[in-house]
Amino acid sequence: MKLNFRVIVFAAAILFGVVFSVPSLLQTDKGTKITLGLDLQGGLHMLLGVKTEEAVNSRLKAIASGINHFSEREEVLIDGLAADDESVRFTLLDGDDAPAMDKMLADIEGLSVVHEAESYRLSLTPEAVQKTQKQAVDQAIETIRNRLDQFGLAEPTVARQGEDKILVELPGIKSAEEEQRARELISRAAKLELMAVDEERKMRAYTMTADEAARFGDVILPDAEKAGGKYLVREIPILDGSMLTDAQVAFNQNNQPVINFSLNSEGAQIFGDFTGKNVGNHLAIVLDGQVYSAPVINERIGGGHGQISGSYTVEQAQDLAIALRSGALLAPIFMLEKRSVGPSLGADSIKASMIALIGGFVLVFAFMIVYYKMAGIIANIALVANLFLIIAVMAMFGATLTLPGMAGIVLTVGMAVDANVIISERIRELLYQGVSIHKAIEEGYANAMRAILDANITTLIAAIVLYVYGTGAIKGFAITISIGILASMLTAILGTHGIYEMLETRIAKSKNVGFWFGVSKKKAAA
């Protein structure tokens, strides 16, 4: 028995493997452990798309309202201001105002202006369109992340995928109700607007058509509480949610949940001015295009605080407050892909693959011992070490174990013994040729090495391609396979070689090749 560097490295690897896989195996609270994929622990996986064209559209609308604002302030008369998906158009009534208008437009970033005589046509440059679209996705990611952080789930993932897709993963969703609540929270536009009710024409809200309303610069909005209820409000809002600084749930005198919101200084100024000038009129509190309430303004409201009341549960009010606090979605989102796995199915999957893993393991284990005797036992030691190493390395890198990943481990068990089969066969071959045990081991390893390397590297190439091109669960499979291959190089080639070296004098002394390599003596001597 003598120690050599191979055995020392192998022992270190085993130690490392055991120590770092214990937290995962025992599911202790301490230490880093493998995260279970959504398919194993249950949860929600969603790939969301962003309707970026709507972000462009609302950017154009904003430009239009800026021009409207400018023309009123500077008394520049314009006519026929309209915005659609591609452009903003208007006509200047007095040609002398052109320099002022041009100067104002020049300050807007990414705008391309075409004007013939007095008619203007504005559109966004391709770069500006791209930037707006990118911003819409960025902002959606940020908003969704903020909302989920406040929802109180364990480790939600929100990440950009590709150009315009958002990946959301929510492990630990337990019930359908919880899932639905999370989905509602994510997808809620949460666009708050404070709008003035058109006092002159409000009685006609039920009889007017949308086109008619537009002619007066009004829109008809539905009541959120009362089915069929309608309001006629001014199209251009007084304020929108971008000036919101906080939203909290409180209770009114009837013990009903309400949402108190605060505005920033600019918003507070506008809100104060408006309420001061409009005492006795109605103010509509509009959320996602629905009127929640339209109270009468009794006095000037300074300080920038307001309240949204409605008949919702405490939970709904809380979700709404979260959505308001974390900002509106500039562009609506839609579902591209969704996978939801209930926790009981995840548990079943773990159970089934554990049975397969143990079953496969026992079979291979028994086969190796029966066929190769001591050499088989040594190979099995390497196999166990391999398993620990995979778990340890995965835990260290914070890799996710998925169902295909489990299959990858099972498969690795089958393929990891391959190296030892190759080596043992080579050693046997040399023993048949009557070579001494020492030489048989050394040459066996040397001869086997090339084949094992080539074979493993090609498998690794396939695994890397899988990783690069795969998504979610497939990536998990590629990770376990890759780690498994690398670990098996360490354990099955280096480790077993070290063990043989350590035991060499004993093997040579015993001369019992039947016991060590499962070869019949007669055959070996031949």
Added chain:
Amino acid sequence: MEFFRQTKTINFMGQSKIAIAVSIVLVLISWGILAAKGLNYGIDFAGGTIVQVKYEGAAPIDTVRDTLATNPLYEGAQITEFGSPEEIIIRLKTSSKDVQSDMGDVTREALKGTGSFEVRRVDIVGPKVGGELREKGVMAMLLAILGILIYVAVRFEWRFAVASIAALIHDVSIAMGAISLFAIDVNLDVLAALLTLLGYSLNDTIIVFDRIREGVTASKSIELADVINESVTKTLSRTTLTSLTTFFVVLTLFMFGGEIIHAFAFTLLVGIIVGTYSSIFVASPILMWFGFNVGNYRTKLAEAARRRAEKEKMRSMYEQGTV
């Protein structure tokens, strides 16, 4: 224990004509099946919806069918048992885009009154995503093959690379033929299995090739057929044993791994059998067809060795300072 005691070389190449004929027939049949039946794309690639429902006790599958038949949303829905009599799976070709309420929610409502159940899994894949995944899948296959081709060509010789790719195409074709024949849903896991099969089949082929490469320099004969026979005979034990252990494991996966891993395990099971066969009977004869010449290869190796030795000599001379 020993299974493979033969010291006598088996004449594999003598049988190569039959083997190749069998292979060609199998591959053609597989292509025929693929052309006729096509692949049964699952929702990962085709897009669609899957809802997996588990009942307490046996699932009232007929009631479920009748209930859903009245609902226009479920037109063309397939309702099948899944793994056990308690569980059913509802497959739809359509997918919903709405984030707030999806087919999972709709199904839960629709099935109310059919017994006490739990919706265990809802997978929705939009058609755009499905298309992208399919593209990526094909891309992954091609890239893997290309990478392997380059590696083998560098490590061995171009003929080896071509032969191993031919063996690969053989294996993947037959595996896909089997997938088509048994109407297995092709999802991402089946793609993963096919890619694993790529690696595995190659593994086998390369170990045989490594022996041939070794045999070319070591064998007494310069007849390629002899060298191949010797090499394949020598690796036969390893090929069979490894295939056997992997087969055991995949078989346990197939039998006990649960319904979800079924397609994956099935693909591998077919792949292992075909891959083992092809590494013995397909890859090597192709090497012969492409006119691999042992004599030439030896000369080439000798040339390379000579050049290496010369370089070594130059270097040692240089290091000693006597140029």
